[in-house]
Amino acid sequence: MAARFPLPNGAVLEIASIMGSAVAFTALTNAKPPVAASVGHSIENGDVLLINSGWALINDRAVKASGVTADAFALAGLNTTNTDKFTVGAGSGSVIPVSGWTxxxxxxxxxxxxxxxxxxxxxxxxxxxxxxxxxxxxxxxxxxxxxxxxxxxxxxxxxxxxxxxxxxxxxxxxxxxxxxxxxxxxxxxxxxxxxxxxxxxxxxxxxxxxxxxxxxxxx
The missing domain is CATH 2.40.30 (Elongation Factor Tu (Ef-tu); domain 3)
Structure with missing residues (x-):
């Protein structure tokens, strides 16, 4: 059963100690969550990623990877379905995965x-x-x-x-x-x-x- 009152007691704080090499993606879909096309990437489910995207509204955000396949991965927790804010075809860029924490x-x-x-x-x-x-x-x-x-x-x-x-x-x-x-x-x-x-x-x-x-x- 969840605690009746949300307390921060017991929380653990970590900082990324090892940042991997940038992984480029050639396209990012207008979806919830958006899916990045990246042939032969090395991203795994649950990886924490720092985003560099043509879409300024998600640029420099930190997200978790989900729905990983051989040539694509999703940016869990984001919603880019609004094409007025996220111009179709303009979201390509790269991500930097966190590979170590302290x-x-x-x-x-x-x-x-x-x-x-x-x-x-x-x-x-x-x-x-x-x-x-x-x-x-x-x-x-x-x-x-x-x-x-x-x-x-x-x-x-x-x-x-x-x-x-x-x-x-x-x-x-x-x-x-x-x-x-x-x-x-x-x-x-x-x-x-x-x-x-x-x-x-x-x-x-x-x-x-x-x-x-x-x-x-x-x-």
């Missing part, structure tokens, strides 16, 4: 900021009340506070992404089996906090490059 251990807090809906306000001379309509959302930043562990394996990985400024993927595995993928640019504070009687900590930040994607348990 746990980010001893996390003391995990928070998200940004992502708020923005609005444009319009007022007419004959109307006493202004009107508003939605425009864009603010960018989202994930903030992860960890216990200072200079010899932990993940530190070298995080510092490497901080140095290269390359896209990374962070994965949250919840106790109920759900997984959330966060693609983005990772940085870490160079020095730990030092306050008497408090644990020394460092802060990892992820500036999301695209929306996160959640996969329910068993999906």
């Amino acid at each position: 746990q980010i251990s001893k996390v003391t807090s995990f928070t998200s900021s940004g992502g708020e809906q923005q609005y444009q306000t319009v007022g007419y001379l004959e109307d006493d009340d202004d009107k508003q309509f939605p425009t864009n959302r603010n960018p989202t930043t994930i903030t992860i506070v960890v216990e200072d562990q200079p010899t932990a394996q993940y530190v070298e990985t995080v510092e490497g992404f901080d140095d290269t400024k390359e896209l990374a993927v962070v994965r949250m595995k919840l106790r109920n089996g759900d997984q959330i993928l966060y693609p983005g640019y990772v940085s870490i504070t160079p020095d730990p906090t030092m306050e008497r009687n408090n644990v020394m900590t460092r802060t990892i930040s992820i500036g999301l490059s695209a929306r996160s994607l959640r996969y329910l348990a068993g999906a």
Whole structure:
């Protein structure tokens, strides 16, 4: 039976430590999920992929591969059926598979900021009340506070992404089996906090490059 209240307790956080070589796909269908055509690819079911596509709305997103065949694979969790947003034939590109993960251990807090809906306000001379309509959302930043562990394996990985400024993927595995993928640019504070009687900590930040994607348990 699922827990009555969703708590983050027991969640495991990981960062991609090994990124594979780019796998090109020559076409991407308008479907739910979209299917990528890639002759003789090496993708396997469940692989986490970082997308580079001609469709800007899915570019830089992290997804899981599904429905894998010898010459095609699907991008699970995406919906590209709207041809007004996803021009037919324009979605080709490549994916970079994650081939290794490292746990980010001893996390003391995990928070998200940004992502708020923005609005444009319009007022007419004959109307006493202004009107508003939605425009864009603010960018989202994930903030992860960890216990200072200079010899932990993940530190070298995080510092490497901080140095290269390359896209990374962070994965949250919840106790109920759900997984959330966060693609983005990772940085870490160079020095730990030092306050008497408090644990020394460092802060990892992820500036999301695209929306996160959640996969329910068993999906």
